[in-house]
Amino acid sequence: MKGKILIIEDERQLSEVMALYLTKEGYELDFAYDGEEGEDKIESDFYDLVILDVMMPKKDGWSLLRSIKANHADISVILTTARGEEDDRIFGLELGADDYMVKPLSMRELVLRVNLRLNSKVTKNENKVIMDNLIIEEENRTITEDNKVINLTPKEFDLFIFLLKNANQVFKRDQLLDKVWGYDFIGDTRTVDTHVKKLREKIKFSSKNLKTVWGVGYKLELKSKKTGR
Missing domain, CATH: 3.40.50.2300 (Response regulator)
Structure with a gap:
């Protein structure tokens, strides 16, 4: 089963x-x-x-x-x-x-x-999440892709983890500011755009799967395995 x-x-x-x-x-x-x-x-x-x-x-x-x-x-x-x-x-x-x-x-x-x-490609092994060529260790706050450690800022890491845990859900920029930066953050929604751009540049997986939903915001897309009909 x-x-x-x-x-x-x-x-x-x-x-x-x-x-x-x-x-x-x-x-x-x-x-x-x-x-x-x-x-x-x-x-x-x-x-x-x-x-x-x-x-x-x-x-x-x-x-x-x-x-x-x-x-x-x-x-x-x-x-x-x-x-x-x-x-x-x-x-x-x-x-x-x-x-x-x-x-x-x-x-x-x-x-x-x-x-x-x-039944996605995400599998959990103790404190690790293994997805395609990514290894994510949230406790140690490290992400490895193709056996190379990705150098992320704290907020880049937090944003990626939040989107991963809420995969395929679309979030407005102000929602991401609230969830990742906190209600007391003083800044504007361009901060989110900048961090998304950096994630796409640094992580190959994000360049393919971190999607812009025009007029709304962003989502991290995880696709299920295809099944026969």
């Missing part, structure tokens, strides 16, 4: 459809049909990823997401909801959600997003 997934969704028919697609991908699945049942299962078993509906009986998805990230930070969470407003998406991501999907769900997109979280 490629990973174990808990689907917390009160629409049983939707859970069954998700199961059809994800089982074909090789994932092991478990189910909960209200928030309290989902929380009990998370406390008693191990899961690599949770697909969590926001509007759940007994305990809502927001509350459960807070609990997961406080007590099981290593579990990836994909939120699903019928509400697609920007404020809801941002709120979910700020609470710690790794991804956010709006209903009605595309099953092909769901599989892709799950693969991006669990």
Whole structure:
């Protein structure tokens, strides 16, 4: 099995459809049909990823997401909801959600997003992240590419790590200033542009995968492995 997934969704028919697609991908699945049942299962078993509906009986998805990230930070969470407003998406991501999907769900997109979280080229080995020709040691604050140590400033390193941990999510420049530099930073959004430029110059991986989303901001793109249809 490629990973174990808990689907917390009160629409049983939707859970069954998700199961059809994800089982074909090789994932092991478990189910909960209200928030309290989902929380009990998370406390008693191990899961690599949770697909969590926001509007759940007994305990809502927001509350459960807070609990997961406080007590099981290593579990990836994909939120699903019928509400697609920007404020809801941002709120979910700020609470710690790794991804956010709006209903009605595309099953092909769901599989892709799950693969991006669990079946990408990123692998963890103790305190190391190994990705393509990169070795990232966050504890030691070092990045090696093609067996050469990359000389990054502290904020260049922090920006790269933040984008890596939030791969495939688009961030506005002012959001990156808040998350990486802090709310009390005195400066403007050109600081972000300068640091992105430096990362692209110094790291080959960034030159290919650190994308500009015109009119919005930046994202670090990680692609999943291709699967047959």
